Amino acid sequence: MATSHLTAPSISAPIVPSYEGLKPSNVKFAAVAPFRAVSLNQSAYRGLAVRAGTTVAPKYTSIKPLGDRVLLKLKPAEEKTEGGILLPTTAQTKPQGGEVVAVGEGKAIGKTKVEIGLQTGAQVVYSKYAGTEVEFNGSKHLILKEDDIVGILETNDVKDMKPLNDRVLIKVAEAEEKTAGGLLLTEATKEKPSIGTVIAVGPGPLDEEGKRKPLSISPGNTVMYSKYAGNEFKGTDGSDYIVLRASDVMAVLS
Numbered sequence: 001m002a003t004s005h006l007t008a009p010s011i012s013a014p015i016v017p018s019y020e021g022l023k024p025s026n027v028k029f030a031a032v033a034p035f036r037a038v039s040l041n042q043s044a045y046r047g048l049a050v051r052a053g054t055t056v057a058p059k060y061t062s063i064k065p066l067g068d069r070v071l072l073k074l075k076p077a078e079e080k081t082e083g084g085i086l087l088p089t090t091a092q093t094k095p096q097g098g099e100v101v102a103v104g105e106g107k108a109i110g111k112t113k114v115e116i117g118l119q120t121g122a123q124v125v126y127s128k129y130a131g132t133e134v135e136f137n138g139s140k141h142l143i144l145k146e147d148d149i150v151g152i153l154e155t156n157d158v159k160d161m162k163p164l165n166d167r168v169l170i171k172v173a174e175a176e177e178k179t180a181g182g183l184l185l186t187e188a189t190k191e192k193p194s195i196g197t198v199i200a201v202g203p204g205p206l207d208e209e210g211k212r213k214p215l216s217i218s219p220g221n222t223v224m225y226s227k228y229a230g231n232e233f234k235g236t237d238g239s240d241y242i243v244l245r246a247s248d249v250m251a252v253l254s
Helices: none
Strands: 027-029 038-040 069-074 097-103 107-109 112-114 123-126 132-136 139-145 149-153 161-163 167-172 195-201 222-225 231-234 240-245 249-253
Touching: 097 139, 149 167, 161 167, 161 195, 161 240, 167 222
Parallel strands: none
Antiparallel strands: 027 038, 069 097, 069 139, 097 123, 107 112, 123 149, 132 139, 149 161, 167 195, 167 240, 195 222, 222 249, 231 240
């Protein structure tokens, strides 16, 4: 094991934890003058664990989000591929969906109070890197702002998603199979398209008076969008979909 060079004036064993799962051999730090070697035994520090996010103690029985925040109960990560192959933890797909279990009181825009337009029990999809993970009642939850929720899933198919706020659901055009000269392209060399057909649009963003401003994009439009924007999903029909903000749509093609 690599040696650790200590620069603090002193160190005592209780502040260096040993975690469950280590082999039952002693963990030693090489002596660095004027310090003497410290030898730690695993049995003295059982019960400590490293977890992502925040773990809520069992004595707390409820979480009430504040303002425009929403509490979601997350779906479990996929443990197998569609072909039934078990995935290691590092390869498991991080879920982007969850169930609304609590909502805040909303937010004020000017003198207008805007309530959160989500009901408990709704199945939603959220932006991939949004929110703070919380371990609560033995399940993983996420606290995030309402604006980080991209849409409501009314079925198990992403094409039926209802976008929220200023977001747009687009079915991505298929990649070109051939070059302009007629050469067949392999999967690795196919250029990812940034063109697609609008399937559904949200009600629009809130203006300064708390009223919705309708989007200028309509279902059925063929659009060009920013290449690295939005959240990508795979539909049950194998097609690719993307949900992004209307501001990431660069042009309507006709």
